[in-house]
Amino acid sequence: MKDTSQLRGVSILNALKGAEIEYVISVPDLTTSEGVLRPLAKDPHLKLIRVCREEEAIGICAGLLAGGKRAVILIQYTGFMASMNAIRAIAMEYRQPICMLVGLLFADAPEDPRQSVNYGVNRMIPLIEALGMPYRLARNDDEAAAIAPALNQAFERSEPLTILITRYPSA
Amino acid sequence: MKRDTCFRLLADLMPHDIVVSTYSSAFEWLAIRPHPLNYVAVGAMGLASSHALGLALAMPHRRIVVLDGDGSLLMNLGALVTIAAAAPKNLIHFVSRNGSYEANGGHPIPAQGVLDFVGLARSAGYRHAESFTALPAFAAGIESLLSAPGPTFVELHIEAGDTSPAPDYEHIHGERARREFAQALKK
Numbered sequence: 299m300k301d302t303s304q305l306r307g308v309s310i311l312n313a314l315k316g317a318e319i320e321y322v323i324s325v326p327d328l329t330t331s332e333g334v335l336r337p338l339a340k341d342p343h344l345k346l347i348r349v350c351r352e353e354e355a356i357g358i359c360a361g362l363l364a365g366g367k368r369a370v371i372l373i374q375y376t377g378f379m380a381s382m383n384a385i386r387a388i389a390m391e392y393r394q395p396i397c398m399l400v401g402l403l404f405a406d407a408p409e410d411p412r413q414s415v416n417y418g419v420n421r422m423i424p425l426i427e428a429l430g431m432p433y434r435l436a437r438n439d440d441e442a443a444a445i446a447p448a449l450n451q452a453f454e455r456s457e458p459l460t461i462l463i464t465r466y467p468s469a
Numbered sequence: 470m471k472r473d474t475c476f477r478l479l480a481d482l483m484p485h486d487i488v489v490s491t492y493s494s495a496f497e498w499l500a501i502r503p504h505p506l507n508y509v510a511v512g513a514m515g516l517a518s519s520h521a522l523g524l525a526l527a528m529p530h531r532r533i534v535v536l537d538g539d540g541s542l543l544m545n546l547g548a549l550v551t552i553a554a555a556a557p558k559n560l561i562h563f564v565s566r567n568g569s570y571e572a573n574g575g576h577p578i579p580a581q582g583v584l585d586f587v588g589l590a591r592s593a594g595y596r597h598a599e600s601f602t603a604l605p606a607f608a609a610g611i612e613s614l615l616s617a618p619g620p621t622f623v624e625l626h627i628e629a630g631d632t633s634p635a636p637d638y639e640h641i642h643g644e645r646a647r648r649e650f651a652q653a654l655k656k
Contacts, residue, residue, distance in 0.1 A: 321526070347526070347555060349519075350547025357516035358551075361489075361523020364508065364650065369523075387512030392647065 302438050303408070307333030307467040309442035310399070315343055316446035317453075319368050323347045323355040327374035329401025333467030335372060352377030356384035360394050368453060371398040375422050378460070389458035390429055396458045397449055399436075408437055408465040426460055433460040442467075470604050472565050472627040476501045476536070478608055479563075482615060483534060487524060490536040491517035492572040493633050494565050495641055498536055500634045505653035509641040514572070515544030518552060518562055525557035532615070535562045539586065540570040540578050546589070549622075553594030558618040562595075567629040572636070575629070590622035600624040 389396035601607040
């Protein structure tokens with residue numbers, strides 16, 4: 299029987315490559331640190347831009363997109379919350395395809411983050427829905443594989459996308 | 470110095486460069502050099518230099534110019550470190566220093582008169598960092614800075630209360646400016 303709780307970092311990285319992502323802009327996130335960010339930093343097919351604060355990443359991503367490059371942002375949910383004004387303006391009002399992989403720290407409710415005992419985590423889906431932003435969950439390898447077509451659709455439609463990574467991807 | 474005088478000088482030297490500008494600097498620059506390659510959709514105060522970094526990395530063979538403000542830079546000071554680390558040779562970062570949050574009512578920035586922006590940029594790792602307080606020196610030095618490999622930081626000490634054109638937020642946040650920029654890039 300298939301393990302629906304397995305989420306491997308390589309599945310996420312393969313999805314990024316499948317969507318022809320060239321740049322990943324990141325502030326380290328404990329959720330994705332070992333499974334995604336560390337192998338990504340060594341991957342010759344993805345260019346990593348390390349930034350000081352998540353809001354910067356929104357601006358850099360918009361500039362890359364305007365220059366014809368595909369990019370995604372890899373951050374922790376706390377950084378998503380810290381970047382709310384830039385998300386409001388650039389992703390939502392400008393309708394730029396700002397695509398974010400957001401790690402849900404603690405991962406205590408991987409099947410439904412709304413059930414997390416952590417206030418910040420359990421507010422993420424209601425917050426994204428209030429913004430009117432498309433989102434998906436990456437709970438396992440099948441959902442990680444589905445990131446590639448979702449990213450392609452976001453770029454084709456010029457609309458933002460948030461992918462919530464609900465458990466610690468394995469390295 | 471007057472900001473508009475500095476900008477007129479810049480406009481003569483770079484009639485067709487991609488210029489990312491923000492708020493008060495943007496309104497003045499747009500009046501001096503209306504051009505489809507003006508990138509004004511920075512979305513949130515402070516992010517002009519971050520957009521510029523993305524453009525500079527995406528298009529390494531084109532010069533990308535940022536017209537930032539001191540209040541804006543303070544809202545995203547970490548960008549100095551990020552830009553220096555990415556080290557785009559094609560990025561030149563101007564900061565108009567008038568000591569105030571001009572777009573928000575002209576209130577003073579923190580540490581006005583004490584803050585050393587050039588020192589911050591230099592210690593972050595910008596390849597060049599210069600400050601100008603007088604127009605003759607700026608006019609004499611700017612051409613070599615524009616042609617030097619970046620990232621380059623240029624602080625312009627300008628008089629507070631310069632008269633800007635009326636702010637046109639609809640334009641800088643509007644879809645038309647973004648569309649025209651995208652079309653101009655394709656040419």
